[in-house]
Amino acid sequence: MAVPNAVGESVLAGGGERKRKRGSEPPLAKWRTEGEQRIYSSRLIEALRRVCQSSDSAPSASSSDHVRSCAVREAADRVLAVSARGRTRWSRAILSGRTLKHRVRPKARRPKPVSTACVARAAAQRRKPPALEKKTRVLGRLVPGCRKLSLPSLLEEASDYITALEMQVRAMSAIAEAFSAAGSASLPPTHANPMRTL
């Protein structure tokens, strides 16, 4: 997809954002590398184990799949934010206030009437059409921590977030596939062992 030219990539990979003032492309190249995905996968597996342990230690409440899946999802997002190294707003928002997304979100939906006022003003100014304004708000809600952000920075955050999400999906699907493959392979012999030893 987004592959800068050879020279640019080498420079960008080496110097980060040396030459580009916006720096939107080099961080995205980072999300596509194999090493980054491997790092993320390993961290994710650790987090998953911890989630399993915690859920198993308190079997009564957390044994439900939904709770565990939420915990898994949060762990995955947190690991993703850690992998972002805090350079982006959404990663910092995830790390700082992960609970906010789940609990405060209903309250965040209230200021819709406010947005209409803003919309009217925007329409009057004709700086940005109201449709764009609405969509900007929606996108700001989707990307964590980017609610009250201007469109250019929001777009930049969104691009980084999209690449990070893509990497997350790739890593998680690989892990899930490996788990399922390993599970299907190891289940028959493992069942036999306890019978023998016991």
Next chain:
Amino acid sequence: MENDAFWGSNWHSAMGKRPPSMSSAADGQSLPCFVNDADLETALSSLVSSQSSHLAASYGAEMRAVSGRLGTICNSGEISLVSQLHSAHSSCYSTPLNSPPKPNLSARDHPVQGRGGFPGPANPSPGGQLMPLSADPWFAEGAARLSRGGGMSSSSFAGQLGILLETPGKLSRASSSKSLAGSRIGAPENGNEPRVLGTALMEMETRSRFRGSLTPEASELGNGREESSIEEASSLRGTSDSNARKRKAVAGKGKGKEPPSTYSTTNMTEENSDAKRYKPGEINAVVKMETEQNGDVDGEPRKEDDNKAPEPPKDYIHVRARRGQATDAHSLAERVRREKISKRMKFLQDLVPGCNKVTGKAVMLDEIINYVQSLQRQVEFLSMKLATLNPQLDNMDILIPKQMYQGHGTMLQPVYPPEMASAAYPYSHQPQVSPLQGIETSDLESQFVNPPSRSVQLAPIYGFSDATSQLGDFCEEDDLQSVAQIVFRHNQETAFSSASLHEQMQANQMKIEP
């Protein structure tokens, strides 16, 4: 050669002394390429004779004026330019018109693709019509592409490209040329000439240097340029300017590194100045020249084009003070902001699949929102899948090499009663042992239970792992379990012996410690 024919018809009138050198150069250089260009040459000659006469004259006038200013350098550049013009467009048309743009498009950077496709499809139609006009942009484009590798030169080439695209035949702007001459970013190859010479000369010179690599790029540029030339021929100056701007942005984006800085500098300078002052920066000069030219030729179409240029999502990065529009800080800043937005939109367009055909900020935003939502839904689905898979599977199945092998049997199978675990592990691992998930490890435990000494010997390992687990609940405990699993499996295959097991555990511990 018909090349000589049409070149001679156009250039001979303009440049007296050129044809001889030109024809000789043309013969030498363009001969091998003309096999494919025969049809093109005919079309070009017909068009050239009809249209380019005045252009050539203007070119000639401009070149004379410029050369008068620069002196020998210009003259040499002109001569080489003419010769290069032959080789340029002949090499450009060495392949069918459609092919050169495509590989160029593929070779271009991704951000350019949105716009890179623009000259491509448009090329075939105007392909064989305005050769001489397009020759200049080829060089500019080729020079621009070439300069990708070289930092500063890229910006200069971009500027040249812009200049070239904007002034095909409008080189009678002595003041603009002067501005170009005065302001230059510093292309090492061309020195001062490209600035002053406006379009064709610069491009020719760069062409002379980078002919080989320029061929595909120049063809692509040339094709695009033909289109712009056609538009120009039809006196749609604004459109051609927009195309030129597109190509400039394309070329600029193609650089990768330089254009953003140059564009940003351009933006800043645009904001700072009224676009009337000459800043050291070719983009500014280009802007200046374009502005002057626009004012010179048609103000209205250009204004219209400028007015509608920012609206469509395919905006141009290049900020320019458009004639007839407010040049105060507000509108300039607004334009900068709009172009920033459009730039990021284009980047996102490459990111989100299936957004190449979408135009319009609102639709693009919709697509982005949908894509983000779909990605988040995928993550949720996968997390649910993992959550259901986790307790069933032993996480140790997936061993990442860099994980440290430590820990104890946290993931033990529930089949085994905790007493065995407690017997095996003298330390207080019971709360962790009880959630038994792994199967092999339980066997390991049973093995450990039988020889009490084993447990004592293994205790340090587990103690170590226990300490670490208490420290931070890291994965080490699981790692040891995975190791134990592997060990146990291996031991199952071979006759199990506590000694071997212990050795393996020691070996594993060796792995743990570093």
